[in-house]
Amino acid sequence: MRVALLINGVPHAGDVDPRTSLADFIRERGLTGTKVGCEQGACGACTVQLDGDPVRSCLTLAVQADGTSIRTIEGLAGEDPHPLQTAFHEAHALQCGFCTAGILMTLDAFLRDHPDPTEQETKEALAGNLCRCTGYEGMLRAVARLRPNV
Amino acid sequence: MKPAPFEYAAPETIEEALELLDEDALVLAGGQSLVPLLNLRLSRPARLVDVNRIHELATLKRSDGSLSIGATVRQATLERSPVVRHGWPLLAQAVRYVGHAAIRSRGTVGGSAAHADPNAELPVALTALNARFHLRGPRGARVVEDFFTGPLETALAPGELLTAIELPPLPADSRTAFAEYAPTHGSFASAGVAVVRAPGHAAIALLGTGSHPIRAAKAEEALREGHARDAAELAASEIAHPHRRALVAALAREAFDATAPPTR
Numbered sequence: 198m199r200v201a202l203l204i205n206g207v208p209h210a211g212d213v214d215p216r217t218s219l220a221d222f223i224r225e226r227g228l229t230g231t232k233v234g235c236e237q238g239a240c241g242a243c244t245v246q247l248d249g250d251p252v253r254s255c256l257t258l259a260v261q262a263d264g265t266s267i268r269t270i271e272g273l274a275g276e277d278p279h280p281l282q283t284a285f286h287e288a289h290a291l292q293c294g295f296c297t298a299g300i301l302m303t304l305d306a307f308l309r310d311h312p313d314p315t316e317q318e319t320k321e322a323l324a325g326n327l328c329r330c331t332g333y334e335g336m337l338r339a340v341a342r343l344r345p346n347v
Numbered sequence: 348m349k350p351a352p353f354e355y356a357a358p359e360t361i362e363e364a365l366e367l368l369d370e371d372a373l374v375l376a377g378g379q380s381l382v383p384l385l386n387l388r389l390s391r392p393a394r395l396v397d398v399n400r401i402h403e404l405a406t407l408k409r410s411d412g413s414l415s416i417g418a419t420v421r422q423a424t425l426e427r428s429p430v431v432r433h434g435w436p437l438l439a440q441a442v443r444y445v446g447h448a449a450i451r452s453r454g455t456v457g458g459s460a461a462h463a464d465p466n467a468e469l470p471v472a473l474t475a476l477n478a479r480f481h482l483r484g485p486r487g488a489r490v491v492e493d494f495f496t497g498p499l500e501t502a503l504a505p506g507e508l509l510t511a512i513e514l515p516p517l518p519a520d521s522r523t524a525f526a527e528y529a530p531t532h533g534s535f536a537s538a539g540v541a542v543v544r545a546p547g548h549a550a551i552a553l554l555g556t557g558s559h560p561i562r563a564a565k566a567e568e569a570l571r572e573g574h575a576r577d578a579a580e581l582a583a584s585e586i587a588h589p590h591r592r593a594l595v596a597a598l599a600r601e602a603f604d605a606t607a608p609p610t611r
Contacts, residue, residue: 198355215355215395216385236348237383241449250423250452256382257453260355261375261397303449324532325447 200263204228205272213259219245219252222259223269230270230298234327241326244299245269251306270298273305280343281305288339292330300326304340313344350385357397361404361483361510367396368506374398376419376458379450404457404510409434412516418457418509422469423448425456435514437523437541441472444525447533461509465498465558466535472525473512474560475541475552481511495559518545524605526598527554538594540582544606547571551582551599555591566599575603 200222201210209226220233220243234242236255243254246268273279281301284290291297300323307322308314314322319340323333358364368374371393375381384390398404404419409430416425425431425442432439445451445459445468459469460480473494480494484507491502503509517523527539539554549570551563566582569575583596 214352216350216352218349218382218386236386238379238450241447244449247452251449252452253379253449255386256378256450258355258375258378258382258397260357261378261399307448321532322448325449 198260200259202262202264203266205268206266215258215260217259218255219247219257219259219262219267220254222262223254223267228269228271232295232298234295239327240296240299241303242296242299244302244326246302246306249306251303268302270301273301279305281308281339284339284342285336288335288342290331290335290339291328296326296328296330300328300336304336308340308343314340316341348386348388350382351388351391353385353392354394355397356394357400359400359402361401361508364396364398364401364508365483365485365506367394368508369394370505372396374461374508376461377421377454378458379446379454380458380462380464398508407431414514416456416512416514418461418511419455420457422446422451422454422456422459426451435476435517437472437476437525437543438469438514440523440525441468441541444468444527444529444533444536444539450533456512457509460494460512461501461503463495463497463499463501463559464535465556466537466554468525468527468536468539468554470495471539471552471554471560472541473514474562475543475550476514476517477550479513479515480509481513482507483510484508498558500559517543518548521545521548522606522608524602526602526605528594528598538586538591538598540595540598540602542570542599542602542606544570544603544608546608549578551578553582553585553595555586555588555595557588557591561585570603575600575607579603 232242234240238253238256245254356367373392375395375397404417406417407420480491524542527536529536541552543550549567563582566578569578579599582599583592586592
């Protein structure tokens with residue numbers, strides 16, 4: 198089936214088997230920053246934004262995303278790193294990095310709706326993204342660095 | 348893993364969807380429960396009927412005091428809706444426990460109801476709210492009140508489609524609460540209690556039977572008469588599993604405290 202969508206503002210189209218996940222469609226276009234972990238919606242590594250909302254790209258079929266606008270980790274930074282990326286770097290919020298793309302796409306959407314979150318709100322926002330390296334402390338520090346009054 | 352091959356159809360009307368819903372077909376709404384089952388190959392339908400392109404299923408609207416939730420209204424839409432927050436606050440309280448933000452972006456209210464997971468939050472809230480389920484099938488339309496019939500089982504007959512969920516208005520001066528226990532935030536709950544309380548009215552629905560949500564009738568009667576402590580014990584007595592029974596007792600006390608009438 199024919200699928201045509203925008204990824205980070207760039208049109209992409211292709212003929213896909215209906216069972217192709219959005220995650221695989223994105224990665225097959227050479228955009229391999231989006232990681233595929235569990236393929237059952239548990240780990241959050243494949244989180245991208247679909248028309249602005251965070252979604253699990255392993256639980257969305259590519260055919261369902263026809264006509265939508267997708268944003269991936271490759272579309273997060275402009276000329277300079279995104280402030281979240283800088284904060285993650287400064288606060289040592291990642292180690293192996295496999296979960297990081299999904300976490301940044303999750304937090305970017307979360308912070309748009311909650312510009313000054315409490316630590317508890319940030320923890321709840323991160324609960325859907327598994328990280329087995331860091332223990333999340335660095336991520337909480339990174340988000341705290343971005344608070345408007347700090 | 349990847350799903351087994353299937354045929355995909357995305358009809359734009361309910362009539363077309365019903366024609367496509369033969370015995371080897373499954374309805375695809377938000378996909379947050381179905382796609383994991385496909386990926387694990389626990390489910391191998393010959394055809395998926397994607398109902399997301401049927402516009403009339405996507406509306407959330409209040410009319411004549413009732414709320415109509417179209418089958419493909421997203422959980423995130425409920426979460427953000429001022430109409431829901433003011434008119435049916437129990438739904439807003441329950442939906443924030445459903446999965447995570449990325450799940451609620453895609454997951455639908457109708458999908459949660461039709462999937463009927465015994466540990467899901469929305470079926471419990473809908474049960475406390477006296478929801479009426481609008482179904483369409485090859486033999487016409489019908490409205491069902493006792494929709495949840497067992498674990499992963501509903502009143503939906505083969506070939507039928509859930510089109511909307513209708514909620515009557517809450518009684519005046521209602522106070523509502525949803526309390527649950529889950530091992531980690533966003534995972535399925537082990538036990539939960541949904542309460543709607545107003546002068547002369549009490550509705551209590553329980554999560555934790557291991558099957559479908561139930562109304563705790565004896566506890567409702569006690570709560571109507573103002574006996575919150577007894578009501579919590581009576582609610583717990585509906586649950587056979589000892590750990591879940593203890594959880595329901597504690598959660599019911601929490602929910603009844605949160606909905607206690609203001610003292611003047």
